[in-house]
Amino acid sequence: MGYNSNQPSVDVWRAAFGPAFAANGRPVDTLPGDTLVTNPFRGAPFLTPGSGLANNQNVSAFSLLRPNPVLGDLPVTRATGRSAYKALQAKVERRLSKGFSLLGSFSWSRNMTAGSFITPQIVSQDLFNQIDSSDRGIVTAITSVYALPFGRGKLLGKNISKGWNRLIGGWEISGIYNYAMGTPINLPTNSAFFKGGDPGRDFKRTDSQWFDTSFFAPFPQRNTTVEQLRSYPSWTGVQNLPGYEWAPTSATDQTRNGVYQDFRTWVSNNPVRFASVRNPADFELALGLRKNVQLTETMRVQLRMDAFNALNRPQFANINTDPRSPFFGVLGGSTIPAQVNSPRAIQLAVKLYF
Secondary structure: EEEEOOOOHHHHHHHHHHOEEOOOOOOOOHHHHOOEEEEOOOOOOOOOOOOOHHHHHEEEEEHHHHOOOOOOOEEEOOOOOEEEEEEEEEEEEEEOOOOOOEEEEEEEEEEEEEEOOOOOOOOOOOOEEEOOOOOOOOEEEEEEEEEEEEEEOEEEEOOOHHHHHHHOOOOOEEEEEEEEOOOOOOOOOOOOOOOOOOOOOOOOOEOEHHHHHHHEOOOOOOOOHHHHHOOOOHHHHHHHOOOOOOOOOOHOOOOOOOOOOOOOOOOOOOOOOOOOOOOOEEEEEEEEEEEEOOOOOOOOEEEEEEEEEOOOOOOOOOOOOOOOOOOOOOOOOOOOOOOOOOOOEEEEEEEEOO
């Protein structure tokens, strides 16, 4: 885990980026920490020539509040992250017998990881133990080959002539089936208003609403009008935020509200991934047909056809997770989702064995 060892205290951070207002109650456009001040280190001989701190005339006020304002961010790596993978794994195998073989594998797993901070690191360095973004849950793979029982020495047509055998004998079919549960989606549970709970549990998803989007509401922006702000649901708590009662008094402030600067120091500790809200599953079925023709004792030819994505099942892009987007929660993130896998492809081939 990477830790920033050159940060000011949390009280300084909150003072620098907390909501600030002018004398008339209007939210300021530039928070105290973003205010530009004269760079006291400009031209200092001990700084790298050409660096921003050596050349810039002004710097943000917050950058001078660090324990060592010259160094900026100072990352330190510590072995504090954790990961745990637990699984039931099974395999079934039928070796080639009477022309039929089968190999199947199955895993049922859960991958948990503590690899991110619960809150902004400046507030707390506790780690969040949650389902990993690569967790697949269920993965299945099945491969099979079957030599059809037609032709000389087979169940059907075992005494036919060599000529007829070249026509009806030597057929094989094969198949490969792969399924993998989709990976968990990162939801904006800490970067937007979040109602709490599991937005995927007991929810009947559709392509136009993959999870319950009513659990979320975007943070107001500067161009959110007061009328729009008043329409926010009560569970957001927006009515209790500093500046909510401010109303614009000039024409230039009509597309503005009193809370848009309240979220730089917003702290919440909600999980961002849920086992019930995942990207679409990966599914693939490939089928093959073979025809072997024995020309001589040492030479044979094989005609083969392979169909990849045989069912022509489309795989769509991941889910839109931006609560400000009109396509929030929509599969593919647009009116017409884009297919990300290849459509059905058929391959023909001839192989000569000698």
